[in-house]
Amino acid sequence: MATSQRERPPVILLVDDEKLFLSALRRNLKGQGYVVHTAESGAEGLALFEAEAIDVAVVDLAMEHMDGLEVIRGIRAVSPQTECVLLTAHGTLEAAEEAFRAGASDYFEKPILDFQRFHQILRKCLEVRDLRAQSDRLAAELHQRDAFESLIGRSRVMQQLVARIRDYAPHEQISVLITGESGTGKERVARALHTASNRSRGPFLAINCAAIPANLLESELFGHERSAFTGADRRRIGMFETATNGTLLLDEIGDMPHEMQAKLLRVLQQREVTRIGGTEAIKINTRVVSATHRDLREMVEEGSFRKDLLFRLNGLELHVPPLRDREGDVRLLAYHFARAYAEQAGMTVKGIHHDAVAALQAHDWSDNNVRELETAIQRAMVHMGRGDEVLQLQHLQFAGRATVPRPAVSDQGLALPEGFESDWFELDYGDARKEASDWFRRVYVLERLKKTGYNVTRAAEMSGVARANFRKMMKASGVSRPSDFQGTRPGDDADDEG
Secondary structure: OOOOOOOOOOEEEEEOOOHHHHHHHHHHHHHOOOEEEEEOOHHHHHHHHHHOOOOEEEEEOOOOOOOHHHHHHHHHHHOOOOEEEEEEOOOOHHHHHHHHHHOOOEEEEOOOOOHHHHHHHHHHHHHHHHHHHHHHHHHHHHHHHHHOOOOOOOOHHHHHHHHHHHHHOOOOOOOEEEEOOOOOOHHHHHHHHHHOOOOOOOOEEEEEOOOOOHHHHHHHHHEEOOOOOOOOOOOEEOHHHHOOOOEEEEEOHHHOOHHHHHHHHHHHHHOEEOOEOOOOOEEOOOEEEEEEOOOHHHHHHHOOOOHHHHHHHOOEEEEOOOHHHOOOHHHHHHHHHHHHHHHHHOOOOOEEOHHHHHHHHHOOOOOOHHHHHHHHHHHHHHHHOOOOOEEOHHHOOOOOOOOOOOOEEEOOEEEOOOOOOHHHHHOOHHHHHHHHHHHHHHHHHHHHHHHOOOOHHHHHHHHOOOHHHHHHHHHHHOOOOHHHOOOOOOOOOOOOOO
16 A cells, blocks of 8 residues: 555545445455445445544445435535545446546446455545645645735744734634734734634625714614615615624724724624614624724723723734834835835836835834835835836935934034934944933933823824833833923822823
């Protein structure tokens, strides 16, 4: 018998109502190293097939109550991958056609006189099954690869995120909450989660809860019946129903109106929706994924988000790291966006000059993270022109926001910004960069607090970071009381929402 990649010996199911023939064939196959299960009727054969892991089924055509064609059809209905061989006393063309139509891989004339040829047929069936299994494994690997194609990055935090998505994807009945700052790619993560799951063949739908008024949001999510309200001239199927067997992303869930939160909670608890104006409760089979840049736990404390809804949404949590925490990923993302835009615009791009890469890596992307980087690359590609094939430093334009002050170069040397210590240049690069970064963080935090009258929430919103993260920045900078600020009154607290 040919060697196989299997970890276990091949398993054969024999179905025949002739006991003597069945016993003799079983002994022959066991002598060839097969594991053999036998059944004396079609019904018994199907029951054995469902109970055991069968590689090849050998089935007699002429049996009482259930013939071999019915048995093979039953096997193929349960497992199209299982190879079947039909035994028939009539080695005719009609018998062959009948066997193949039923789903048999081959047929053999009974009684078996040429065991060498019979064993060859079994080996061929096993080889086909091995090749199909290998093909299925490769297809699954490619499918997984496609799922994460849009999640560009080799940084440790991104690899950890991808690993968590792989872990969470199969658990489809548990809601997933995706958190992260604006522009970090939360919808890409949701799509990867969907594509890596068994629901990948189903629909993926996304709705921005902040962009739709409450009265329209209810109709979008749950649907409505004809004449349910003024202008409802036809029935509308809501997104929960439309996403059946798929995934629904509730983006910016933190901005969902409070009255809608109670209705969403009921849907998640009951796993059913009732269209507006309807009375029928419709069961749903939809995986719910939500995303937000807000701190929902803080919103719960403030009373603006329901605690029980957060519990339902946050069965599993995925945090998308900001670009500043993804060391080394800026270059990879820049190349990815440049190639993608070049393909769309019919351009050729061979690379990004190292000066441009350095500028991209030095830039602060806190305002809008990956989305801002993508926009910057697209803008740079427009300025490249048709004749250029390498994106240069002069093509970059960081418009719309202030950046860390850059030292100006003159004939007299460097003009350092106020507060920038010249002795940092005596340090190793890593230490100097940390000193400069700490200095800028403190200056930035102080400036944002002064502009907002020391209102932490408003300062965080102006900075484009979650309030909890802004407070961490304050703590890391040693900023905690008004004595840290010029012109503040002793005893005032910077955390006071004023």
